[in-house]
Amino acid sequence: MMKKLAIFFLFFAVNAAAQTKGVVKDSLTGSPIAYVSIWVENENIGTTSEENGEFHIATNDKNKNLIFSALGYKKKISKVSESQLVNLSPLAYDLDEITINNKKEKRQLEIGKTKNAIAEAFDNGPRMDAKFFPYYPEYKKTRWIQKAIILTDSKIDDATIKLHLYDVDENGFPGNELLTKDYIVTIKKGVTRSEIDLSDFNLEMPKKGIFVVFEKLLIKKNKVEKTITDFNTNITKIQTTYAPLVLYNAVERDFLFSFSGGRWLKRTKEEINPFSGSKTVYEPSVTLILTN
DSSP: OOOOOOEEEEOOOGGGGEEEEEEEETTTTTOOOOSOOOEESSSSSSEEEESEEEEESSOTTTTEEEEEEOOOOOOOOEGGGGSEEEEEOOOOOOOOOOOOOOOOOOOOEEEEEOOOOEEEEETTTEEEEEEEEEEOGGGGGGGGEEEEEEEEEETTTTTEEEEEEEOOTSSSSSEEEEEEEEEEEEOSSSEEEEEEGGGGOBBBBOOOOEEEEEEOOGGGGGGEEEEEEETTTTTEEEEESSEEEEEEEEEEEEEEEEEETTOOOEEEEHHHHOOOOOOOEEEEEEEEEEEE
């Protein structure tokens, strides 16, 4: 399936003294909220709350803002100095009517395949990169989203990652989330092709297209530590990454949408690779299965 696999790591050295600790809870029930995305506003510094709602983030600047977001809750911006206990307010959703189709015939169409069969694995830290799937008229006969397929490389078994689906806003950016609750995906060890069943969400392929995003969960369960010795100085350090690594494909595209610092950024190929004359950018190795 993959002819070549190149691994690129971005390691993070975090000074424990420069961290802010806190806990995120439901404002109505007082229950801890797991897997909340937490960002330093306008900076590529982020983390994820643990299953007990606790978090550590690499800043202690009391004047900076932290952005807290989780599906099913209102987004909240809080000063670092006021973030030891953060309460998120639940959102109320209007549920769409679900139509049951008893037609026995089943058609399937896999979309999003790239011409480049080479997959490369990157550790992009807290940043999230989106893959855009445009809509085409031929999807009319297979307009329901059945599965998402992602290629990953994990050093540990049962690593977890979060799936996001977004519609397209009036400026062409990722807009509203199409899921009403967190979808946590468990990834097996090694280089794997994981199929995620989305049929229960009754999602129709939007006429303006859809963005698919996988969010790295920066939690203890996913932490991978490796001891590295500098042979010139004989100094030993602990390098930390978080599993799994998402595989990427090089594609000919002028830009890529990335989420960092609590907002979406449109990153051009010149910004991504300033010293390269290549016409390509790297986007996540994700495909969708459509069905009737």
